[in-house]
Amino acid sequence: MTTTSAPSTPHAGNRPGRRALLGIGAQNLSLIGALAVVVAVFGSLDSNFLSPDNLQGIGEAATIAGLLAVVQTVVIICGGLDISVGSQAGLASVVSAMAFTSTGSSAPLGVGAALLVGALVGLLNGAVIIYGRVNPTIATLAGLAAYKGVAQLISNGRAQGYVRNDALFIFLSRGRIAGLPTMIWILVLVAVAVHVLLKYTDIGRNIYAIGGNDTAARLAGINLNKYLVSAYVLSGLVAALAGILLTARTGSGQPVSGSEGLELQSITAAALGGCSLKGGKGGVGGTLLAVALLGALQNGMTGQGINTFWQNVAQGLLLVTAVVIQQRRNRDRAVGLPA
Incomplete structure (x- = not known):
């Protein structure tokens, strides 16, 4: 008795759309969705939110925090933290201006x-952590x-x-x-360089x-010592930039002024972007999406006249949410509760 086999169909995992979704990743897809919601909400509340000038302003405002978030990603993946x-x-801001004025502009x-x-x-920072055997959180908190x-x-x-009369x-x-x-090009170049380095x-x-x-x-x-110290040197260089x-x-x-709170923003963006605070997980793409989300949220809340204190609350809640999601996804045991 002969049987006729059904025509073979491509495996679901081989479909281009599915492969593209897997390549983007669930974490990044959730960030894209959250960003779309934030943009839709504030775009409906404020007609100027989606204007080219405002979008450019969001990008410029997020550049400095974005640079720190990108390099924070490297440090966290390596198992450290830089507060x-x-x-x-x-x-670095003070040194750059003082050196500029003291050397004849x-x-x-x-x-x-x-x-x-x-x-x-x-x-x-790296030497204190490695050779002083100090926990990275404590060492950089002291820093x-x-x-x-x-x-x-x-x-x-x-x-x-005063540097506004200098061409550079x-x-x-x-x-x-x-x-x-x-400024946006500088963030893009640093992010691409770090992405290529990591991937x-x-x-x-090895990181x-x-x-x-x-x-x-x-x-x-x-x-390990060489890599960890190098990660903190890279962090210092990008922070100086x-x-x-x-x-x-x-x-x-x-x-x-202008630099206070940047450490929290960088850690929040890295955690939202998928970095495991235990190390070994994360990527630049997710971090940049998180930076865009935080920047859009901050700009939208400012445009609506929401007090900056509430913006800080929102940022703290986002960080806690990101860590809770990581804990659940990794099925880590809750502190103080039986396994």
Whole structure:
């Protein structure tokens, strides 16, 4: 007896649409959905919300927090945390302006001095964590206070210098390339570079391995100390770049104003974007989507005249929500409850 087999159909997993959805990821799809809802709500409440000028303003405002969120992603994937990035940006902002004015208005020297300070601060964070055997949260929490204090000491707590008559700082703050502001291009370039580093290089694979299981990574011959210190140096450099952009945008070095709260924004964006705070998971794409979501939410709430205190509450709730979702997704045991 012969049987006739039914014509074969492509496996559901091979369908282009399904493959595209799997490539985007459930986390990113949820962020895209949330962003669409936020845009729809505030777009209906305010006719100017979706105007090109306002959208550009959202992008520019999110640039500094976005830079810090991208580099925070690297640190978290590596199994660390950097709570001091906002203070680092404030210190770099002051140094860039003070170096600019003290060297006869030399913008390259101001930028170079800020980047050098950022690298040194990142190196200090990494050294305290690795060689001092201090928990990253405690070490960078100390850095949050210390670097803010240094910035206030060297500036007497006041804005320093004036850079708005310099061509380089003007280009950084108000310049355009192919119709887009320079600041947004800088964020895009940094994000693409970090994405390529994480996804397509051995360095990136080792970073994920360290965050996923540091014992296995060490047994595999990966130098954990070198990678962790390098991650914090990178964090310091990008935080310094954010500080330079802060100086260019405000026209002077800002020891606190403009940089306070950036650490919370960067951690919130990384967590919302899918980074596991235990390390080993995350990516730049999700982080950027979260930065866009936070930027749109903040801009929309400001446009509606909502008190900034409530904006801080909303940001805190988003961070807690992101961590709860991670805990549920990973099926981690709740603290104090039986397994």
